[in-house]
Amino acid sequence: MKTQLQILPLIAILALFLIGPILIIFVVSFWDYTEFSLVPDFVLTNYVELFESSVTYSIYLNTLKFAALSWILTLVIGFGVAYFLAFHVRQLRWQVILFLVCTIPFWTSNIIRMIAWIPVLGRHGLINKGLVNMGIVDQPVEWLLYSDFAVVLAFVHLYTLFMVVPIFNSMMRIDKSVLEAARDAGASAMQVLTHVIIPLCRPGIAIGTIFVVSLVMGDFITVQAMSGGQSASVGVAMNHKRALLQYPAAAADAMILLVVVLVMVAMLMRTVNIRKEL
Template sequence: MTRASKTLQTYLLAAPQTLVMLLFLVFPIVMILIVSFWEFTGFSMEPGFTLDNYRAIFSSNVALRTFLNTFKYVALVWAATLLIGYLVAYFLAFYVDDKRLQIGLFLLCTIPFWTSNIIRMISWVPLLGREGLVNSLLLNLGLIQQPLEWLLFSDFAVVLGMVHLYNFFMIAPIFNSLMRIDRNLITAAEDMGASGWQTFKEVILPLSAPGIAIGSIFIVTIVMGEFVTVRLMGGGQAASVGKLIQTQIGSIQYPLAAANAVILLLVTLVLVLAILRVVNIRNEL
């Protein structure tokens, strides 16, 4: 086979995926960018060029507070999933020696990820509701006199729900990078007299940083655009950019929704780049 036809063949093989990405990722996002400058006449969108949509967002307290609230969710969910994810991955990678058991336990942590998010959230109702299991347990123990109202339909519930849904995205990459650490390095550190904590801080933590970074990128990008959990688990006041966009689409204010989406994308991009500046993940890809 000639070199030229070999090259042609490679391009043909890469073409379908390129096409999917261009059609359903790049083109739609370019359209969001364009429409964010269009005008909204009250019942439809009109092509044009106006900065009104952005002006409306930057001059509105509601939008600002919504973004701040979204950051709050991102920070809380990130911290919680990182802590939980690291401990779980660390336990699996270093304290479960039997390979089959290790894989089995890892699968146990990942199976829920492949089931429906909506149903996983509905499932919290019998536990956290006003007459839920947690409340009746606390009442029976005499720890509280009245059912706790903030367990469900609150910021607490939103964060809990997201941690429950998305911890997989932290566990898997951290577990992966912990498993790649050459065990001889740890033995060497121990032989040279490092304490357990020193070994962790000087050897294991730096080597698992790429896994943490990948997990963090997932969590940040998912939570930034979240609206389902906020809608199902949050009360009426719970606000996030994703929910705001969804509400605006509901009232067909596409240009405004698009402008919000552009800002959301930019903020997310900045956060991802910030993570990539701190940690180099190239070797993991």
């Protein structure tokens, strides 16, 4: 009885602000709409239009491209950072300090971290000035800001931490004597990495992947801000329909996106038991 009371607030909040809203979106996705209002109904047109439009597929492809690029980059960089912290930094004190250095930006505003790229990447930004001054290019490079490049860069900037933390956690659990045993048995540094460390980091990599993939797939604000409205993602398209008050169409979009993200995450969850990793 007491246990039920303790879990009740969590259940209430999730039921009210997670399950409820998703159910509403599900219902509204079958509604009809006019220019001005929503018409309660049961029609499949919102879904049919979505599946019949070639735009849908190209937008999903574009979003998957962002997800794949962000995933591979955050994984490589995150793994490298975690590796340095776990195996090269030897004092616990420094491990904690440097880990916090990596974590602190997570507690600051994403929007501001995006804005912060303007003076660096912009037409008259630091990088362009440097390139022009060094004579590498004659004209400022235009594709640095407001481009797909900027979108992926921002994703990597914002989300690499989600890779560092779980992979670092996995690495810290590796018994050092296992590494020693591998070395004693004649494994090269490379073999220790590929045959011992990476396999033992799989849960961490899986958790990091779940975070990065779901955040990028569902994003609309980073793509909109960093591409300057020139690139599309599923979220951007949905938000656009919402702005045009086509709520049922946006709701159908949302349901498909939800299914896609949940299927991706469900596949990843099979490789890891999250509760055991905490």
